[in-house]
Amino acid sequence: MLNCYIVLKVKLYISHMRLETMKIENELEALRKENQLLKELITQLPSAFTYVNPELALSVLKEKSDTPPSILKMTSTQLTAHTNQRLYLSSSENDSFHQTEAFLSDIFDLVAHHVVFIDEAGIVTLCNLQAAKDHGVNRDEIIGKHLRELVNIPDEQLLTLETARTGIEFVDREVLDKNYGILNTRILWNTDGSIKRVIGTFYFLNAIKEAEKQAIAGRIAAGIAHEIRNPLTTVRGFLQVLQASADADTKNLFQTILIPEIDRANKIISDFLSIAKPAEIRSEHFEVKEFLLNHLGRILESESLLYSIEFHINIDPSAEGTFILGNKDELLQVFLNLFQNSFQAKNTDPLRIHITCKRQENRLQISFSDNGRGIIPSALNHIFDPFFSTKDTGTGLGLSVSKKIVENHKGTMTASSDENGTVFHLDFPV
CATH class of the missing domain: 3.30.450.20 (PAS domain)
Structure with a gap:
């Protein structure tokens, strides 16, 4: 019985050693391939050089010709002369x-x-x-x-x-x-x-910094939603009850000031929440030209006619027949926000708003430009920050919401501006 147990233990040990041997062989094969790859890469370099690593007591010598590099052991004298890693390039005049x-x-x-x-x-x-x-x-x-x-x-x-x-x-x-x-x-x-x-x-790390900022905004938004939205709903309900028994002047006060102001505060909270938390987009594939000309164009053209704005949409032939995946109503909100900003930033000259669209490989690029006052450089880096506004009456959420919508569509939104006006650049995957 004891002999059987010893034999079994020996077999298990041999099996374990075989597995360990196979593991080591696989690791050695992987290292061999990595070494071969690096040598082939260095061989392709047209310049000659010497790389010194005193910590490993090794140096790499690359000759000018297309020959593999040589890995040499450093002598004690060389180690004394080199205390830091260094890369020396050949001083040959023929070596570019x-x-x-x-x-x-x-x-x-x-x-x-x-x-x-x-x-x-x-x-x-x-x-x-x-x-x-x-x-x-x-x-x-x-x-x-x-x-x-x-x-x-x-x-x-x-x-x-x-x-x-x-x-x-x-x-x-x-x-x-x-x-x-x-x-x-x-x-x-x-x-x-x-x-x-x-x-x-x-x-x-600016993108990571922006993500941290969004995370903070999310935590703030959760607190706002919990601490303010519920009391606002309660107050609005009591105002509606009081409105029913009030006289005509008081009813008018409720309808024109009190209840609308509560609804406005509630909308600000909703906009802020839309920035902070991911949104589920009811997406569909739609043709960009049809969206810009028939869906967006008709709305903005009527607004432009009303306020005497020169409005034009230019679609490059490269973008015709291009489809993107998204939500038309949400993207419409983005352009309406940009249109409103342009109108509020107009100067003494007649306002001109141009939308251009073109396709660059698998990306759709849309620019929204105006000839307004422009954005001062110190403010340009903050225009997408929640609650940042250069207008006395603005909430500072329009561009933040717009950028969030674009990002939810897997796109990017940036801006450039000078004294001649502002351009917003929107980039979407096709």
């Missing part, structure tokens, strides 16, 4: 780093964070699409210009420039200016000790 940047550009365009290369003078030599998009610039036009023209921040606040000046790299440095996020910088050195490039990577 521009080829390497062109090669890397397509790769960095797939990265969701900002990646920017500058030279020692602060000139941008590489900018990935995400950085260009978040800063609102044309990526091809910013190449060759100074970094300040990309981020619109004074030079003394640019940490990437500071790295270029001082040679000190930043690791996970928190940035608290208008471009909130986490910055890292790395230096690419020439073999003569001069700086070839400074690489700045920026984890853009």
Whole structure:
């Protein structure tokens, strides 16, 4: 009996060791493939370089020709000379780093964070699409210009420039200016000790910051709904009861001031709740041209005729026959809010409102523009914040509600403005 037990334990142990061996072999195979992939990627780089990592006591040598990189052990002398990780580029005159940047550009365009290369003078030599998009610039036009023209921040606040000046790299440095996020910088050195490039990577956290703001708004909205809406309903009910036995003048007071003001307060609460909590959209597929011309156009054209506004809708041929998934009534509310804002922002010139629509690959882009007074730069970054308003009588919820509706349709809503007027940009998936 004891022998059978020992045999069973041995078999179980052997089986367990086989499983562990298979697991180790699979992990080794995965590491081998990763190593092969990285070597193939480095082989494709047109520039020669040496990468030193004193912590691992290893260096990577990449020759100019299309040969795999060599991984070399560092001697004690080399370890003493290098205390930090460094990347040295070949100083050969025939070796062009521009080829390497062109090669890397397509790769960095797939990265969701900002990646920017500058030279020692602060000139941008590489900018990935995400950085260009978040800063609102044309990526091809910013190449060759100074970094300040990309981020619109004074030079003394640019940490990437500071790295270029001082040679000190930043690791996970928190940035608290208008471009909130986490910055890292790395230096690419020439073999003569001069700086070839400074690489700045920026984890853009403004979207997370906005999400936190929305979460706070949600908690506030829940408190408002509980503490105010129920008492308002009770007060409105008593006013209706009192109205029945009141004289004519008092009834008129109830009908024209008291009850309408309570209904107005209740609507403000409802609008705020629509910003803070996700909404269920009764969606349907509808054709954009038909919606803009027949559904929206007829309403705004009558309003424009009433107030002598020049109103025009232009639909690019690329957008004809395009369908989107959404709720017509909710999107109608967005454009009515924008129309009202434009009317309230008109100056002495006759008001002109233009809506343009075009398709860009799988995105539908709609712009709503006017020639009104425009929005001052200090207010432009806050126009979508709940309860922010530049008007004395405004509640500050119209644009917040509009943006929430657009986001519920998986779209985005942004604005640009100057002394010539304001343009709202709406972007929807087709």
